[in-house]
Amino acid sequence: MFTFHFMLIRNHTTRPVIISLPARTPGVPMCPSIAKPRARAAPPAGDPLLFDDTSSAAAPMNSQGYYTPGYDMGGAPPGGPGNAGVNNLFADPMASAAMMYGSSLANQGKDMVNKEISRYVSVNKLKYFFAVDSKYVMKKLLLLMFPYTHQDWEVRYHRDTPLTPRHDVNAPDLYIPSMAFITYILLTGMALGIQKRFSPEVLGLCASTALVWVVIEVLVMLLSLYLLTVHSDLSTFDLIAYSGYKYVGMIFTVLGGLLFGSDGYFVALAWSSCALMFFIVRSLKMKILSSLSNDPMGAGASAKPRLRLYITVATAAFQPIIIYWLTSHLVR
Amino acid sequence: MAFTLYSLIQAVILCVNAVAVLHEERFLSKIGWGVDQSVGGFGDEPGIKVQLMNLVRSVRTVMRDYIFFLFLQCP
Numbered sequence: 001m002f003t004f005h006f007m008l009i010r011n012h013t014t015r016p017v018i019i020s021l022p023a024r025t026p027g028v029p030m031c032p033s034i035a036k037p038r039a040r041a042a043p044p045a046g047d048p049l050l051f052d053d054t055s056s057a058a059a060p061m062n063s064q065g066y067y068t069p070g071y072d073m074g075g076a077p078p079g080g081p082g083n084a085g086v087n088n089l090f091a092d093p094m095a096s097a098a099m100m101y102g103s104s105l106a107n108q109g110k111d112m113v114n115k116e117i118s119r120y121v122s123v124n125k126l127k128y129f130f131a132v133d134s135k136y137v138m139k140k141l142l143l144l145m146f147p148y149t150h151q152d153w154e155v156r157y158h159r160d161t162p163l164t165p166r167h168d169v170n171a172p173d174l175y176i177p178s179m180a181f182i183t184y185i186l187l188t189g190m191a192l193g194i195q196k197r198f199s200p201e202v203l204g205l206c207a208s209t210a211l212v213w214v215v216i217e218v219l220v221m222l223l224s225l226y227l228l229t230v231h232s233d234l235s236t237f238d239l240i241a242y243s244g245y246k247y248v249g250m251i252f253t254v255l256g257g258l259l260f261g262s263d264g265y266f267v268a269l270a271w272s273s274c275a276l277m278f279f280i281v282r283s284l285k286m287k288i289l290s291s292l293s294n295d296p297m298g299a300g301a302s303a304k305p306r307l308r309l310y311i312t313v314a315t316a317a318f319q320p321i322i323i324y325w326l327t328s329h330l331v332r
Numbered sequence: 333m334a335f336t337l338y339s340l341i342q343a344v345i346l347c348v349n350a351v352a353v354l355h356e357e358r359f360l361s362k363i364g365w366g367v368d369q370s371v372g373g374f375g376d377e378p379g380i381k382v383q384l385m386n387l388v389r390s391v392r393t394v395m396r397d398y399i400f401f402l403f404l405q406c407p
Contacts, residue, residue: 205334212335227383 129174131164177244191330257331273320
């Protein structure tokens with residue numbers, strides 16, 4: 001599903017370029033734009049840009065319709081005696097009442113869980129990061145491994161909310177990092193098995209180590225962005241996404257090491273480090289350094305751009321270190 | 333260096349405790365980090381030191397009530 005809206009593309013010189021395209025569906029009315037950049041606001045629940053949320057609409061249908069097809073299909077093959085038994089089960093009011101009670105209990109449990117989760121994590125905001133399609137994933141993976149020819153690194157906006165990853169290849173997403181994380185754990189298990197060092201506890205330890213390093217990096221980034229009062233629209237999920245992209249580099253490195261031995265490991269490490277450093281610097285430069293141009297008071301100290309540059313470069317330089325640290329023990 | 337999530341939680345609790353025990357008038361004012369010394373900057377952006385002082389004060393305000401129960405979680 002691809003809908004066209006009025007798109008507002010902001011570039012460095014803050015001269016808005018309006019490209020109007022024929023609107024196929026009526027756009028969702030948005031709030032008037034605010035001058036200062038704000039974090040990624042959750043799009044309204046009925047936003048057609050995100051995927052259709054069929055979970056709530058399908059739940060009542062599912063809870064009642066789920067058992068019926070299963071029993072019908074299970075009842076048909078056994079033939080005569082089994083058929084009579086299934087029909088008896090359905091005709092029995094106690095069994096059907098118990099089924100209704102069970103399904104209502106399950107619905108209540110689901111609502112309670114949703115309520116608790118939405119107290120800590122904004123589910124709508126999280127949905128934004130998982131609104132991907134395979135074309136985006138292909139392009140993004142190619143971009144992570146070979147970012148040198150990409151021209152336009154600006155994240156596009158649609159009336160003050162960022163476009164979903166489905167429509168903008170520069171937008172960060174959480175799908176690739178989470179899939180890459182799981183793939184990295186599986187690859188670690190395989191590499192350790194090849195070296196005859198595998199045991200299930202090691203897998204859990206490796207997973208939690210990788211997760212802890214991401215958490216540490218995100219916390220350090222948040223602290224440094226707060227201390228330097230960088231008013232960018234990088235939210236926590238954005239930082240998690242940009243930190244998680246290093247797993248793709250790790251997978252590539254481990255694969256190179258497994259297939260081509262120690263030389264292949266170092267070649268793949270060098271390649272993915274350079275590509276990832278370039279990607280991180282170009283992506284974060286837009287967010288951290290260019291937020292200066294939106295500052296109405298233009299008399300910023302000259303130390304500020306330098307410190308922001310240091311943050312960006314330090315983040316980029318941290319990636320090869322952590323890739324080497326987390327993968328060198330897999331390839332001897 | 334094999335980290336578990338539990339060691340991360342322990343490290344975070346210890347660091348937060350280290351920030352929370354910095355006493356305002358006995359220690360921070362003596363070294364020029366008290367919050368009464370931070371209201372000078374009405375310019376466009378506060379510096380790093382002012383941000384750090386605000387961070388220390390807010391950590392102390394928030395964690396003062398909860399740090400005891402967090403410590404009870406460690407064996």
